[in-house]
Amino acid sequence: MRPIGIFGGTFDPIHYGHLRTALELQATLDLAVVHFVPCANPPHRAAPMTDGALRLKMVRAAIGEERGFVADDRELVRDGPSYTIDTLASFRAQFATQALCLMVGMDAFLGLPQWHRWRELTTLAHIVVAHRPGWQAPTSGTLGELLRERRTASATELAARPAGLVHIQPVTQLEISSTDLRDSLRSGRDPKFLMPDAVRQIILETEVYAQSL
Numbered sequence: 001m002r003p004i005g006i007f008g009g010t011f012d013p014i015h016y017g018h019l020r021t022a023l024e025l026q027a028t029l030d031l032a033v034v035h036f037v038p039c040a041n042p043p044h045r046a047a048p049m050t051d052g053a054l055r056l057k058m059v060r061a062a063i064g065e066e067r068g069f070v071a072d073d074r075e076l077v078r079d080g081p082s083y084t085i086d087t088l089a090s091f092r093a094q095f096a097t098q099a100l101c102l103m104v105g106m107d108a109f110l111g112l113p114q115w116h117r118w119r120e121l122t123t124l125a126h127i128v129v130a131h132r133p134g135w136q137a138p139t140s141g142t143l144g145e146l147l148r149e150r151r152t153a154s155a156t157e158l159a160a161r162p163a164g165l166v167h168i169q170p171v172t173q174l175e176i177s178s179t180d181l182r183d184s185l186r187s188g189r190d191p192k193f194l195m196p197d198a199v200r201q202i203i204l205e206t207e208v209y210a211q212s213l
C-alpha cells in the first residue's frame with residue numbers, strides 16, 4: 001500500500017510554496033494521497049488571523065481538481081489546541097497499517113522538540129522533512145540524535161513500515177511565506193502568481209487581509 005502524506009499548517013493563506021512542496025513529495029515518495037490539514041488552534045504560535053472555515057475554503061480552492069490532494073478539516077472540527085500527536089492518532093485510527101508521512105518544512109522540523117509529546121510522533125507516523133538543496137541536517141542535540149536513530153534515505157523503506165523513520169528530501173525552494181503575503185497585501189501589493197488564482201480571488205473578494213487593492 002502506498003503511504004499517505006499529512007501536511008499541516010495554518011495556511012493563512014495557502015501559497016505555491018506549500019503546493020509545490022506537497023507535489024514534489026507526493027511524486028518522490030509515491031504518496032497515495034496528501035491531506036492538507038489546516039490548524040485550528042496552533043499551540044506553538046499566535047492564532048491565525050483568518051478563521052478556520054475561510055482558510056479551509058482557500059485550501060479547497062488551491063487544490064481544485066488536483067488528483068491525490070485532499071482538504072482535511074479534522075483539526076477544525078476538534079476542540080482545544082491542535083496538537084499534531086492527536087491528529088496523527090486520528091489518522092492512525094482511520095488507516096490501521098498504512099505508512100503515514102507527516103510532511104514538514106525545515107523550519108518546522110527545527111522546532112519539533114517544542115511540540116506536545118513530540119517523541120511519540122514517530123510511533124504513529126514517519127516524519128518527512130522538505131529542505132532546500134545543500135542544507136545540512138542537524139548532527140548534534142536532540143534532533144541530531146533523532147536523525148542518527150531513525151533517518152532513512154529510502155522511500156521504499158518508508159512505504160514498507162507504518163511509522164518510525166525520518167526522511168529528508170530536497171525540494172525546489174520557493175521563498176514564499178504566508179507572513180510576507182499578508183504583509184504585502186496590507187501594503188496594497190497584489191499576490192498574483194504567488195498562489196493559485198482561485199485563492200487570490202477569495203482574498204480579493206473577502207478583503208480578509210486588506211481592503212480593496
Ligand code: ATP
Nearest residue numbers: 008009010011017021104105108174176177178179
Ligand atoms: P507563516 O508565514 O504564517 O508562518 P508559512 O508560509 O510558513 O506561514 P505555514 O502554514 O505556517 O506557512 O506552514 C505549513 C508548513 O509548510 C510548514 O511545515 C512549513 O515549514 C511549510 N512551508 C511554509 N512555506 C513554505 C515554502 N515556501 N516552501 C516549502 N515549505 C513551506
